[in-house]
Amino acid sequence: MNSLIRVIKSVDLDLKENFITFPFYIISRPFKGFSELKYENRGKHYFAYVMMVLMCLFSIMNELYRGFVLSGGYYVENKTVNTPYVILMTLAPVALFVTANWCVTAITDGNGKMIDIFMVYAYAAYPKLLLSIIGLLVSNIVAVDEAAFASFFYSFGSVAFAFYLFIGLIVIHEYTFTKSIIMIILTIAAMSIIVFVIALFLSLSNEVIVFLRTVLKEVTLRL
Amino acid sequence: MKTSCRNLMPILKIVLSVLMFCIMLNQDVFASDITSYTYYRSGSDKNDYYPVPAPCPYNYVRSVYAKDLGVDSLFELTGIFVSDEYVYISSGGTIIITDHDFRTKHVITEISVNGEKQALTKINGLWATKEGELYACEPGKGRILHFNSDWTLKRILGKPEGILLSSDISYEPLKVAVDSVGRIYAAANNVYEGLIEINPDGTFSRYFGVVHVKFTAAQLFWRSLQTEIQRAKSATWLPVNFSNLTIDKDDFVYATVAGSGESEPIRKLNAKGTNILRYPVSTGIKPHGDLYVNKFGAVIKTGESTLTAIDVNKYGIYVVLDTKRNRIFAYDDDGYMLYAFGDAGITEGRFQTPVDIRFMDDDKLIIADRGNMSIEVYKLNDYGSSIHKAVMYQYDSDYRMAAEEWRKVLDYNPSFQYAYVGVGKALYRDGDYKSAQEYFKKGQDIDYYSEAFRKNRHEFFRDKFSIFFAAVVVILLIASSWKIYCKIKLYRSKGAAIK
Structure with missing residues (x-):
C-alpha cells in the first residue's frame, strides 16, 4: 500500500506544465525542447500514453463527425464506425515506426532508447492532434469551395508532425543531418520489411491452419 | 354462436380472396419483375458505387417476330430507326418500314440503278429525316443509299473523295445520321480519324470528333525498348472507332465509342467536334455504363461496358446499349444515371444479341435483338414514367x-x-x-x-x-x-x- 502511494506521489501531476507548457515549448523551440526531453527528463511517460489514447479518440471522432463536404460527399443515416479497426489503424503505425526506427538506430550508433523514440513520436503528434481537431471543427462549417480551409489544417498538421518527428529523432539519436536522412530512409525500408514479414506470417499460418483443419477433418471422417 | 361463425366463414373466404386478387392486380399495374438497378454511393471513396435493386422502369409489351412483319426472317437484324410516323428495320438485304404498331407498310429489297435492278446487300444503319427521306448504309458495297419519301432511290453516296484508304482496305459505312440541314454523319469501319461528315450535296466535308489514341507510360516505356523490327511486328495502336451515333433535336451528335475502358465512351459533339457531354461535377463520374464491374474472371464477363447503340429523346434522356452484358443504361441531360436493366437470357427483360435501341412515341423503348430474331417492345410503367416526367420538367426548369x-x-x-x-x-x-x-x-x-x-x-x-x-x-x-x-x-x- 505504501509503495503504491509512493508511486502515485512520484507521478508528477502538473497537468498545465505537462500538457500545455512543455509541448508548446517543444513547438516553439524544437531542438532545445527535445534535448530537455531527453537529458533533463522534462517529458513525462504518461503524457505519451495519454497522447495515444487521445489520438485514438480523435480518430474515432474524425470518422464520426467529419463534415459532409470533407468526407467526399458521402452520407449515410445511422453511420457505424468500426472502432477496433480505427484504433488499430491509429496505434499500429506508432508501434511499427517505433520498432523499425529502434531496429535501425540500434545498429547505427543511435543514442535514443526505444522509450525516447516513442516519446518523440508522441510529442511530435501533439501539434498534429491540435490542428486536426481545429480541422474537424472547421469541416462542419464550410461549404464545398471553402473546404480547402478545413483540409489545410489536416495537411498542415501532417507536415508539422513530420517536421517535429525529424528534429526530435536528430536530437535524441545525436545524428548529423545526412545521417538522419539515411536513417529515415532505412526506417521506411525496415517498416516495409516488417509489414511484409507480418503479411507473410499471416498467410503462411493461414495455410498451416487450413492444413491442420483438413487433417483433422480427414481423421474424424475415417474414425 | 359457433354456427353463426361457421356461416360467416365462406363469406370471409370470398372477401379475402377478392382482396388478395386486388392486391395482385395492383402489383401488376405498377412494376414489372424485370431485374433493374441503380447505383448507390456507399463509401467515402470516389469509386464506392454499388448496384442496388430498383423497380424496372419498363414493362414488357411484346416481341415482334418476322412473321408479324410478313418477312422471311430477322436473323440478320442490324438496325432500327423510329421516325414520327414509321419504324424502319434493317435486316440483311431488306429494309422493312412499318407503322408504330408494327403493321408493315413497305419492304425495300432492291434498287434500280440506271434502269437495272440491284438486290440490296446487308444493310446496316438507318436514318430518316423529318421529311421522310431515308438513308441506309450498305457497308458491303461501300455506299450510303438515299431514298425519297416514297421509298424510291434518290441517289447513291459512294466513298467520298478525300477519304484516304489504302487500296486493300474497303470503305464500309456502318451507321449514319443526318441533321436538320442535311449534313450526313457516318461511322465507318477502317476509318480511324473519327466520324465522316458529308455535305448535303454528297461531297466530303471533314472528319468529325476525333478519338485520340490512349497509351500509358508503361506501354510507352516498353515500346521505347523495342527494336525497329519488334515494333513493326507488334500490333499498331489505333484509336477506337465510333460504334454508333444519333442526332438530337438541337443537331448535337451523340456518339458511342465501343472501346472497353475508354474514359469517355459516350460523346455529345458540338459543331466543332469537341465533346460537351455533361456529367455530375460533384462526383466526377462520366457516363460509361456499369460503374462496378468484375475485373477478373474466366467464365464471367469482365471489364467496362461496351457501348454500341445510343438514342436520345426530346428532353435529353439518352439510352445506351451495352452489348457486353446485354444491358441498357439511361442518363439524363446532366449525365446522372436514371436506370439500368437487362441481362443475357431468353426470358422477358433479357436479350440474346441486342444490336440497336430506339425510343418510340413518348413511352416506349424498342430493342432489336438479333439473337432472338425479334424486336422487343417495352413500355414505361408508373415508376419509369415518373422518372421521365421528372426529367422532362427539370429540362423545362419546372x-x-x-x-x-x-x-x-x-x-x-x-x-x-x-x-x-x-x-x-x-x-x-x-x-x-x-x-x-x-x-x-x-x-x-x-x-x-x-x-x-x-x-x-x-x-x-x-x-x-x-x-x-x-x-x-x-x-x-x-x-x-x-x-x-x-x-x-x-x-x-x-x-x-x-x-
Missing part, C-alpha cells in the same frame, strides 16, 4: 412539378439518390433551405448541399448575431474586471509589504 414526380419515384424506390437531389432543388427554390439541405445530403450531392448549407449558415449567424455579440461583450467584461481585480490585489499586497 422544378416544382419535377419534385412532385421525384417524390413518386422515391415512393417506389427510396434508394434512388438522384431523386433526392431533384426534390431538394424544388425545396431550395421555395426557400426551404433546411429541408433542401437534408435532401441534398441524402442525394449525396456536395455542390447543391453547399449552396443550401451556405444559406442556412447565413441565416443562423444573422439570427444569432445578437447572442454572439452579447457573449463576446460579457466575456470581455469579465476578463477585464478580473484583470483589474488582480491588479488591485497585487497593489494591496505590495502596499501591505511596504507597510
Whole structure:
C-alpha cells in the first residue's frame, strides 16, 4: 500500500506544465525542447500514453463527425464506425515506426532508447492532434469551395508532425543531418520489411491452419 | 354462436380472396419483375458505387417476330430507326418500314440503278429525316443509299473523295445520321480519324470528333525498348472507332465509342467536334455504363461496358446499349444515371444479341435483338414514367412539378439518390433551405448541399448575431474586471509589504 502511494506521489501531476507548457515549448523551440526531453527528463511517460489514447479518440471522432463536404460527399443515416479497426489503424503505425526506427538506430550508433523514440513520436503528434481537431471543427462549417480551409489544417498538421518527428529523432539519436536522412530512409525500408514479414506470417499460418483443419477433418471422417 | 361463425366463414373466404386478387392486380399495374438497378454511393471513396435493386422502369409489351412483319426472317437484324410516323428495320438485304404498331407498310429489297435492278446487300444503319427521306448504309458495297419519301432511290453516296484508304482496305459505312440541314454523319469501319461528315450535296466535308489514341507510360516505356523490327511486328495502336451515333433535336451528335475502358465512351459533339457531354461535377463520374464491374474472371464477363447503340429523346434522356452484358443504361441531360436493366437470357427483360435501341412515341423503348430474331417492345410503367416526367420538367426548369414526380419515384424506390437531389432543388427554390439541405445530403450531392448549407449558415449567424455579440461583450467584461481585480490585489499586497 505504501509503495503504491509512493508511486502515485512520484507521478508528477502538473497537468498545465505537462500538457500545455512543455509541448508548446517543444513547438516553439524544437531542438532545445527535445534535448530537455531527453537529458533533463522534462517529458513525462504518461503524457505519451495519454497522447495515444487521445489520438485514438480523435480518430474515432474524425470518422464520426467529419463534415459532409470533407468526407467526399458521402452520407449515410445511422453511420457505424468500426472502432477496433480505427484504433488499430491509429496505434499500429506508432508501434511499427517505433520498432523499425529502434531496429535501425540500434545498429547505427543511435543514442535514443526505444522509450525516447516513442516519446518523440508522441510529442511530435501533439501539434498534429491540435490542428486536426481545429480541422474537424472547421469541416462542419464550410461549404464545398471553402473546404480547402478545413483540409489545410489536416495537411498542415501532417507536415508539422513530420517536421517535429525529424528534429526530435536528430536530437535524441545525436545524428548529423545526412545521417538522419539515411536513417529515415532505412526506417521506411525496415517498416516495409516488417509489414511484409507480418503479411507473410499471416498467410503462411493461414495455410498451416487450413492444413491442420483438413487433417483433422480427414481423421474424424475415417474414425 | 359457433354456427353463426361457421356461416360467416365462406363469406370471409370470398372477401379475402377478392382482396388478395386486388392486391395482385395492383402489383401488376405498377412494376414489372424485370431485374433493374441503380447505383448507390456507399463509401467515402470516389469509386464506392454499388448496384442496388430498383423497380424496372419498363414493362414488357411484346416481341415482334418476322412473321408479324410478313418477312422471311430477322436473323440478320442490324438496325432500327423510329421516325414520327414509321419504324424502319434493317435486316440483311431488306429494309422493312412499318407503322408504330408494327403493321408493315413497305419492304425495300432492291434498287434500280440506271434502269437495272440491284438486290440490296446487308444493310446496316438507318436514318430518316423529318421529311421522310431515308438513308441506309450498305457497308458491303461501300455506299450510303438515299431514298425519297416514297421509298424510291434518290441517289447513291459512294466513298467520298478525300477519304484516304489504302487500296486493300474497303470503305464500309456502318451507321449514319443526318441533321436538320442535311449534313450526313457516318461511322465507318477502317476509318480511324473519327466520324465522316458529308455535305448535303454528297461531297466530303471533314472528319468529325476525333478519338485520340490512349497509351500509358508503361506501354510507352516498353515500346521505347523495342527494336525497329519488334515494333513493326507488334500490333499498331489505333484509336477506337465510333460504334454508333444519333442526332438530337438541337443537331448535337451523340456518339458511342465501343472501346472497353475508354474514359469517355459516350460523346455529345458540338459543331466543332469537341465533346460537351455533361456529367455530375460533384462526383466526377462520366457516363460509361456499369460503374462496378468484375475485373477478373474466366467464365464471367469482365471489364467496362461496351457501348454500341445510343438514342436520345426530346428532353435529353439518352439510352445506351451495352452489348457486353446485354444491358441498357439511361442518363439524363446532366449525365446522372436514371436506370439500368437487362441481362443475357431468353426470358422477358433479357436479350440474346441486342444490336440497336430506339425510343418510340413518348413511352416506349424498342430493342432489336438479333439473337432472338425479334424486336422487343417495352413500355414505361408508373415508376419509369415518373422518372421521365421528372426529367422532362427539370429540362423545362419546372422544378416544382419535377419534385412532385421525384417524390413518386422515391415512393417506389427510396434508394434512388438522384431523386433526392431533384426534390431538394424544388425545396431550395421555395426557400426551404433546411429541408433542401437534408435532401441534398441524402442525394449525396456536395455542390447543391453547399449552396443550401451556405444559406442556412447565413441565416443562423444573422439570427444569432445578437447572442454572439452579447457573449463576446460579457466575456470581455469579465476578463477585464478580473484583470483589474488582480491588479488591485497585487497593489494591496505590495502596499501591505511596504507597510
